[in-house]
Amino acid sequence: MSVRVGSVELKNPVMTASGTAGYGTELAAYMDLAALGAVVVKSLAAFEWGGNPAPRLHPTAQGMLNAVGLQGPGLPHWLDHVLPDLLRTGATVVVSIWGRSVEDYARAAELLAAAPPEVVAVEVNLSCPNLEGRHAIFAHDAELSGAVVAATAVAGRPRWAKLSANTERIVDIAGAVAAAGADAVTCINTLLGLAYDPATGRPVLGAGGGGLSGPAIHPVAVRAVHDVHAAHPELPIVGVGGVAGGWDATELMLAGATAVQVGTATFADPRAPAKVLAALR
Numbered sequence: 001m002s003v004r005v006g007s008v009e010l011k012n013p014v015m016t017a018s019g020t021a022g023y024g025t026e027l028a029a030y031m032d033l034a035a036l037g038a039v040v041v042k043s044l045a046a047f048e049w050g051g052n053p054a055p056r057l058h059p060t061a062q063g064m065l066n067a068v069g070l071q072g073p074g075l076p077h078w079l080d081h082v083l084p085d086l087l088r089t090g091a092t093v094v095v096s097i098w099g100r101s102v103e104d105y106a107r108a109a110e111l112l113a114a115a116p117p118e119v120v121a122v123e124v125n126l127s128c129p130n131l132e133g134r135h136a137i138f139a140h141d142a143e144l145s146g147a148v149v150a151a152t153a154v155a156g157r158p159r160w161a162k163l164s165a166n167t168e169r170i171v172d173i174a175g176a177v178a179a180a181g182a183d184a185v186t187c188i189n190t191l192l193g194l195a196y197d198p199a200t201g202r203p204v205l206g207a208g209g210g211g212l213s214g215p216a217i218h219p220v221a222v223r224a225v226h227d228v229h230a231a232h233p234e235l236p237i238v239g240v241g242g243v244a245g246g247w248d249a250t251e252l253m254l255a256g257a258t259a260v261q262v263g264t265a266t267f268a269d270p271r272a273p274a275k276v277l278a279a280l281r
Contacts, residue, residue, distance in 0.1 A: 001281060003037070005258050006183030006236045007158050008120050010037035010092065014249065014277040017240050017263030018043055018096035018123060018162070019068070021273075023078055024086040027266065031274035034090030037259055041078075041086075043096040043125045046107035048074040053206035058195055063214015063242070063264055065193050067207035070098055070128060075111040087118050096123040096162070102144070102151050109152035122155045124148060124182070126173075127164040127189035139164035139189070142172050146180035158183035160238060165217075165224045166192050171231045184236035186261070187224045191217050214264040218242025222255045229256025244272065246279025 001012040015038040021027050023041050033039050051071025058065045073082075075097070086093060095115070097108040105124065112122060126139035126148060138145055145161065152159050161177035163170055165188040174185050190211025197204045221241025229237055239252030240261035249260045265272035 003259050004236075005121070005158075005160070005238060008183070010259060011035075012037045012277060012281075013253070013259035014273055014280060015040050015094065015238070015259060015261045016266070016273050017261035018125065019066075020263035020266050023072070024082040025089055027270055027273070028089050030270040032089075033086070034092075036091070036273055036277065038092040038094045038120065039086065040094040040096055040123060040261060042072060043070055043098040043128070044072050044075045044078055044108065045070070045098050046075055046104060046111055048072065048077070055204060055206050058204045058210070060193075060195065060212065060214070060216065062216035063212060064267065065195055065205060065210040065212055066190070067205040067210035069207060075108055079111065079115065083115070083119075087116065091118070093119045094121045094123050094160070095119055096125050097152070098125040098128045099148075100128075102147050105148045106151040106154060109155035112155045112157070115157075119157065121158045121160055121183070122152060123160045123162050123186055124152055124177075125162045125189070126177075127162060127166075137164060137166065139173055140167040140169065142169065142176035145173050146176040149177045149180040149182045153181055160184040160186050162186040162189055163224075163228075164189050165220050170224055171227055174228045174232055174235060178232060178235050184238060184258070185228060186238040186240060187228055187257075188217070188221050188241050191220065213241070215242040215244060218248060218251075222251055225252055225257050226255040243276060246276060249276055249280045
């Protein structure tokens with residue numbers, strides 16, 4: 001069951017997805033975190049961030065909308081007060097980072113340079129708002145995405161660039177981040193969505209729109225993985241999007257993914273990553 005994602009060897013191909021399993025041991029009561037390929041923690045910045053106004057989550061027929069807004073305690077707090085407990089579970093850890101500028105990403109990566117070796121990779125979340133490019137999201141701008149990946153080399157460990165399927169340029173973006181030094185790409189993040197409250201006629205989320213995840217986006221994820229793999233067959237891909245069972249994981253791997261992440265399914269069943277692993281095996 002072991003797999004290699006670029007230069008990182010994992011005991012199996014099933015991980016948690018960033019943003020759905022907390023920052024540390026939140027799921028430890030439901031499964032052996034050390035048995036997973038890796039625990040990918042919620043995206044962290046170099047600074048504390050408050051996130052979006054409530055409501056932040058809304059269920060849909062085939063998944064959910066979220067507009068949490070990247071709330072987090074910041075990497076300094078996480079490294080000192082959260083990571084030690086996570087490492088005591090024996091988990092292999094991948095840290096997701098975000099920023100509003102290339103400099104923000106570089107600062108986050110620099111903070112991870114001295115992290116323990118159990119932090120095996122950095123997932124660079126490019127699907128967040130930026131202050132520097134022509135587009136509202138980093139992952140929609142090939143040049144800027146490449147600049148972010150290059151700037152995060154200071155972390156001193158492999159980087160996986162998390163891409164967005166909200167752009168038709170995902171294949172070009174994948175090529176740009178690979179050229180900039182990404183060891184792998186993660187496909188995909190949430191899709192842009194919006195829902196209204198029938199009682200008020202107003203958006204159900206406090207921030208207005210949000211990101212759609214869950215089974216509804218699985219075919220989009222499969223297509224994105226397929227297209228990126230077809231264009232860049234040597235580039236390792238981590239597939240994510242609507243994985244709730246063994247076949248969902250298998251389908252992403254048939255399309256070209258080396259490993260998969262389980263995310264929204266944990267909101268319905270916090271044991272979902274372990275169940276996907278058992279079914280895949």
